[in-house]
Amino acid sequence: MSEIRWDLVKQNWVAVAANRALKPNDFPIAKMGLKAPAAGGFCPFCEGNENFTPPEITAYRPKSQANEKGWLVRAIPNKFSAFTLEGELVKTDSGIFSCYNGLGEHEVIIEDPRHGVEFHDLSPERIETVLNIFKERYQDLSSDARIKYIQIYKNRGMFAGASLEHCHSQIVGLPFVPQENSGLPKYYRDNNRCLLCDMLAQETASEERLICKTDHFTLICPYAPRFPYETWIVPQRHCEHFADINEEEVRDLARVLKKLTGVIMDCLDNPSYNLVFNTAPVNVEPEAGYHWYMELTPRLLVNAAVEIAAGIYMNPVAPELSAAMLREIMS
């Protein structure tokens, strides 16, 4: 069981595994590579190995039975979850310190039964299925009043924090609202307008950092990107929660994601990357100003001391230049 501890000095949350200690050699970096089942190795996410994962939560499987072969996309509990969705949130003080119990949920979405198939290899129809399972899991988790924020994300490649090679994403249900995207409600309080709607209007007019527009989404390199070639995918329709995405938007987004991830893999020479869904908190007093969006962050640089200590990102690539490059290739 883990504890969610508050760092009084740096003012951030840390989920600490309170009862175990990984040894130095247990860390993926120490092995300088992912757990790739090369030549006869074992992968618990592969078709046929369903019994090596916890029983599935949901799956897209046209004909077969739960936890058997024949699935296309599969949602399972994360075997190494830092969180457990049991009981209530309890605060424990220890002198000047305090922590919460690790209340929450941590799931894995396996996006293809075949090992070695990557996200950008999936068909648009398969990506639609993946998005629909994200939506289903989001709706289900948000029906639990103890969960306050749902984070859907993908870590692809070692420099993005992936520890398994098989194509997958993750969903975390947190018992509190992280500081992430706190600028959205702040801007609304200050201006009585949606920041992302204003941003879309400005970026579309100036075209400086605009990559392309589809029927429902606008792709930009943001004004202050933390990572080189960072790209945001913003729905044009003002909408707070990812789960309120409609069928047409899912269809469009699947095509955008396939194309963008393919271009990024190609142009940036097979980089590690993260794909993150930013959305509004759930089960809390609603605050205006949220507008869901996605970010794709290639991880060409490691966060160094300035980033982790001072929280100032050093980005050697101007977004005006990365947008120009991506605009040419995406259009």
Place this chain on the structure above:
Amino acid sequence: MSEIRWDLVKQNWVAVAANRALKPNDFPIAKMGLKAPAAGGFCPFCEGNENFTPPEITAYRPKSQANEKGWLVRAIPNKFSAFTLEGELVKTDSGIFSCYNGLGEHEVIIEDPRHGVEFHDLSPERIETVLNIFKERYQDLSSDARIKYIQIYKNRGMFAGASLEHCHSQIVGLPFVPQENSGLPKYYRDNNRCLLCDMLAQETASEERLICKTDHFTLICPYAPRFPYETWIVPQRHCEHFADINEEEVRDLARVLKKLTGVIMDCLDNPSYNLVFNTAPVNVEPEAGYHWYMELTPRLLVNAAVEIAAGIYMNPVAPELSAAMLREIMS
């Protein structure tokens, strides 16, 4: 020239190189290794290559002339600085966005003339010299009213963001105060006491996360560590600025750093790590509650999507366990 841009959504600073774009292959990760001058390669930080760096700012050289051989520690401007210390801080608006010019300073401290000698290999006396040059540069930079925060740090190894192998640290002088350590003045405002002094008292009494005490410093694994085996070195004397360290403390700290970095290299199997000096802002209205300290963060894990998006760190090693391990070895 770079721009310091504010991310309205995520509420953080980004220093963006506004006029250049690194190509994918320019990133160290793409090369999967440091620029190590193996077998006849070239290193600009090596003795004899003084002309390949900008002219030095200061150096410890018992007999020789500036920018010639014969030095032991050398401070130079960072050739690839994101900052320039010229003119005044100017804010520029661009629609809803705004940025500052890249006003600031970025220096490199080369800690030994020999390639391949690592920080933990240096003698305590040499580390004293390095610390004294840090102190001298801190004092000099803080005399410039345009600089508001001085960040001294080391990136060691590829997973800590190092791009050159030769043993060095860096100093950045920033034109604003980062959010780093904002919990210190906050705790003082709330409690009228110093957080780090209170923390030292509690950690010393409980011993749960205490590694060891020397004459002047206390080493702990912090209650909510962002990284496995993260260690803080806290001066027992309440003191806001690193540059107010006295001679005896420098002597003691040099020995602590040599021992701790050696232990970390040994026990964690040659990890990448950052070493960071946390200190009070300069040239701003003084706020009570700052207490300088150092942190050593081994980088055994890559920050994944949860860390970079939600700002929640997942740490699989409890500090009580890492402290027990380090306590046994350090004492």
